[in-house]
Amino acid sequence: MTKNDLLKRQICKQLYFAQQLSSTDLSEKIGKSLPITIKLLNELIQEGQVKELGYGASTGGRRPMLYALEADRSYILAVAMDQLYTRIALMNMNNDFVWPAEQYTLPLQHNDQALQQLGDHLEKYLEKDPAAAARILGIGIGMPGFVDVKKGVNYSFLKTETGSINAYLEKRLGVPVFIDNDSSLIALAELRFGMAQNIKDGMVINISWGIGLGMIVNGELFRGHNGFAGEFSHIPLFSNNKMCACGKTGCLETEASLLVISDQVKQGLSEGKVSSIKITQTDTNEDICEKVFKAAARGDRFCIGILSEIGYKIGKGISILIHLMNPEVILLSGRGATAGKVWLAPVEQALNEHCIPRLSFSTTIKLSNMDLDAEMIGAAALVMESIVYIPTREKKTWPAGKLPLVSEK
Amino acid sequence: MTKNDLLKRQICKQLYFAQQLSSTDLSEKIGKSLPITIKLLNELIQEGQVKELGYGASTGGRRPMLYALEADRSYILAVAMDQLYTRIALMNMNNDFVWPAEQYTLPLQHNDQALQQLGDHLEKYLEKDPAAAARILGIGIGMPGFVDVKKGVNYSFLKTETGSINAYLEKRLGVPVFIDNDSSLIALAELRFGMAQNIKDGMVINISWGIGLGMIVNGELFRGHNGFAGEFSHIPLFSNNKMCACGKTGCLETEASLLVISDQVKQGLSEGKVSSIKITQTDTNEDICEKVFKAAARGDRFCIGILSEIGYKIGKGISILIHLMNPEVILLSGRGATAGKVWLAPVEQALNEHCIPRLSFSTTIKLSNMDLDAEMIGAAALVMESIVYIPTREKKTWPAGKLPLVSEK
């Protein structure tokens, strides 16, 4: 791996994240001079990885030539897991789905075969078209649990007897594999393609079956010493006696999450509360939440009440985040964010009560506009980030055969 | 200001923080090649700013020449303020006090003249020896309150009618001025010269009249979007009804701080609790705390009990930090850290109760070995960090006359 090849990857990475860039932009982003940047761009065009897009709009002078990736020269396999389902999709350099995403049932809890099953699904998914599979740069996987990114281990699920998750899958599939926590990947998606773009300090709340957190610090995803940073769901925030799955009491998760919503709806309706929604025996938690979100949007008092209470509690947690991190933006994202603006008022209310005004005034609460694909997009972004990542303070050698670009085949 | 001058400052900065370095080390740290580094070093020696220190120990090959700063060629004026007292000291490049530190009474609360008075004290302090004063690179000031470092404003104290604190003092004293929050500077001192050296992710707790926090993220001080990050004292942690100075209730500060210790001692003794310590009407809070620390070290049950209870509550706050930041180290520092090991057991106890084990196991609690001068040293370090700071993404011009080195006089 020569130095120029590394720079070419940097260029591809920048083009992936920005969609299109001029040579001047690229030169600044990769920190190299214009003559070199243009030389490398021409080589990449020769190789068929980059294309000229035509001239962009003038900003007061000569119009710049814009460059972009050849969208279908390289692919990424994006995987989004939760405790029950695993979704897989093949994505191109434009973040388009090359093949439709497929969902498999793959329970993670108490499942010793989970990793093997994941491998089976991935293999089967790729067998459909070996030619396309050969173009895959890497596999990005988002999963719940305590993920140690560096070691490639998940301490909660997908246990391996020896070695790392990455090593196991790389051996089976012959492609670099990168894993991370689901909330971190949602934050990464928001940082690179969503509403947290160009944000230096921001917190992305993943409202889901728990309350996850992805932290953006200095414009990069922050993972902490072991990759466990952002355990928002289990901070001791309440003096209730509700037992949490983690073994403690008083966790934020015991009072606020989509599961709590589902429970409260069931209980409320059984107690005879008046509402426009009806639930059946066969409704999953997912179904119930979707009904609640829709009803709340219609103005259903009962549903709005439940969401408000949960939102207030999330807001109390956010007030701690604001005190500690002084972020520019708090972004409500994840599955629950599809409920929309209902969250904003109760969260702001909690901030008014629990934040020092100067602090809460300094940060804005926003609602994500990404849909449920955020984790997929984050998984793809993880691959692109990691593949061009240059470990600092190390010698300039590169693990042989670890980070192929399509041009090397 | 030429490019080479900037590089020379980088070299001086590195030598300041490391005391001594070889040319190879320096070359790596400033990111320039050896030929250039050596050329610049020779120029710095010519100018009298750097000296050769002789050959260092071999690490298996030819012995390196070591370089160090001329300790007394340049000085820094370090200022540490709290709500009542302001200490000033002139420090050299070895972090030695050139003149003894002096303490002035300067109450910050409800004092419109505070900034002017600070300027008076600084002027008087420097008038003692104009020759030495002429060598000052900059003035570093640590202060309590909400400090916006970029704007040079303190929203709590030292209000200025127009412009920044920095601008006011720079105009009066003719030397660059840098301000920051006291807890941030303690963290900076620990990061550069104390027990947080080479730590990538660490939290420095400033146990004082409040509970301050300086955050180390990615090996740098983290300040947040407006510089307010680390407002640990006012996170809503308790469901008490105690009114806090900030206007809210339930803040950590209402249950844990050196002021609380002082109050509890007074109350306990007045209730007839048995203890070896005695307090008089004239004892300040400072005096009382010192007595408590000494008595606890002797084994006084009453004092140990008070410290344990406070320590447990600080620990509960730390458990939130650990969940969110997954730090490598939590360092107990500041005035209260002089009490020593008494803190460790109750803090660990709180972590056992409020942390997910995998998280608390991943971070170690340490006790600072820096004494009360930490804030001074941090203030000096702030000057050295800031003076060589190169704003990213900006043109390479430098505000004229803003950042003098002695060589330029």
Next chain:
DNA sequence: TCTACTTTTTTAAAATTTAACGAAGTATTA
């Protein structure tokens, strides 16, 4: 339509880095 001012891209000069080599020292082995 002309002039003044931008920004992009190319070309040539200046500066920097890389790499090779000699110097200085350590560790291992006969």
Next chain:
DNA sequence: TAATACTTCGTTAAATTTTAAAAAAGTAGA
């Protein structure tokens, strides 16, 4: 203990990169 192999340090010369100057391509206002 002397010789060989292997470090790391510091210097010099070749190769690369950056900088700066100039040309190309536009915009905007008079």
